[in-house]
Amino acid sequence: NAGVTQTPKFQVLKTxxxxxxxxxQDMNHNxxxxxxxxxxxxxxxxxxxxxxxxxxxxxxxxxxxxSRLNKREFSLRLESAAPxxxxxxxxxxxxxxxxxxxxxxxxxxxTVV
Amino acid sequence: xxxxxxxxxxxxxxxxxxxxxxxxxxxxxxxxxxYRQNSGRGLVHLILIRxxxxxxxxxxxxxxxxxxxxxxxxxxxASRAADTASYFCAxxxxxxxxxxxxxxxxxxxx
Numbered sequence: 001n002a003g004v005t006q007t008p009k010f011q012v013l014k015t016x017x018x019x020x021x022x023x024x025q026d027m028n029h030n031x032x033x034x035x036x037x038x039x040x041x042x043x044x045x046x047x048x049x050x051x052x053x054x055x056x057x058x059x060x061x062x063x064x065x066x067s068r069l070n071k072r073e074f075s076l077r078l079e080s081a082a083p084x085x086x087x088x089x090x091x092x093x094x095x096x097x098x099x100x101x102x103x104x105x106x107x108x109x110x111t112v113v
Numbered sequence: 114x115x116x117x118x119x120x121x122x123x124x125x126x127x128x129x130x131x132x133x134x135x136x137x138x139x140x141x142x143x144x145x146x147x148y149r150q151n152s153g154r155g156l157v158h159l160i161l162i163r164x165x166x167x168x169x170x171x172x173x174x175x176x177x178x179x180x181x182x183x184x185x186x187x188x189x190x191a192s193r194a195a196d197t198a199s200y201f202c203a204x205x206x207x208x209x210x211x212x213x214x215x216x217x218x219x220x221x222x223x
Contacts (some may be wrong), residue, residue: 003212006157031210033210035213041215042201042213042214042215042216042217043156043201043209043213044213045210045212048210058210059212090155090156092156096211097205097210098144098205098206098209099143099144099161099163099205100161101146101158101161102146102148102156102158102203102211103158104155104156104157105151105155106154106155107154107155
C-alpha cells in the first residue's frame with residue numbers, strides 16, 4: 001500500500017537549472033495536486049489535475065509546468081529554477097476534487113542556490 | 114492567500130489534557146477538512162465535515178462546524194505525546210480544490 005510516491009526526496013539546484021518532480025499514486029484516484037509549503041505560509045496550490053487529461057492552475061503557478069502523464073502519474077517541472085522556488089513540494093491525490101480527503105506524498109525538499 | 118486561518122498559531126499542553134484548535138474562513142464552503150503533519154512528513158487526513166453537518170467524531174477527535182460564523186474547531190481529547198504535530202484546516206468549495214490554512218503547532222509535553 002504505497003499510496004502517493006514522490007521522487008526525489010531531496011534536491012539541490014543551481015539558479016537556472018531545470019528539473020522534474022515525479023509523483024505517482026496507486027489508489028486509482030482521479031484527481032492529483034501539487035502544493036508547495038513554505039514557513040509561515042501553509043500549503044499553496046501550484047497546479048492540479050481534476051481528471052486524466054486535464055490540468056489547471058492553482059494559486060502560485062508561475063515558473064512551473066505540469067503533465068498528467070496517465071491516471072497514476074502527475075509531474076511538476078521547473079524550467080529555470082529560481083531561489084524563490086526553494087521550498088518543500090507535496091504531491092497529493094483524491095478520489096475526486098470535491099468532498100474527499102487528500103492523500104499526500106512525503107514531500108520533496110528543494111533548495112535552489 | 115489562505116482561505117482558513119487557524120488559532121492559536123502554537124499551543125503547548127500536558128499529556129492527558131484536551132487540545133482545542135480553531136479555524137476561521139472567509140467564503141462559503143462545501144466541506145472543511147482537518148489534517149495533521151508530523152515534522153518533516155507529509156500531511157495526513159484526519160476528518161472531513163460537510164457544510165450541512167454540525168459535529169463529527171473520530172476516535173479522540175471531535176470537529177464542529179458553524180457555517181453562520183464561518184468557523185470550525187478541532188478538539189483532541191486526552192492528548193498524548195504522539196499528538197505533537199502541526200494541524201491544518203482546509204476548505205473545499207462545491208467545485209473547487211482544497212485551500213489550506215497556515216496551521217497550529219501543537220506540542221504535548223509528556
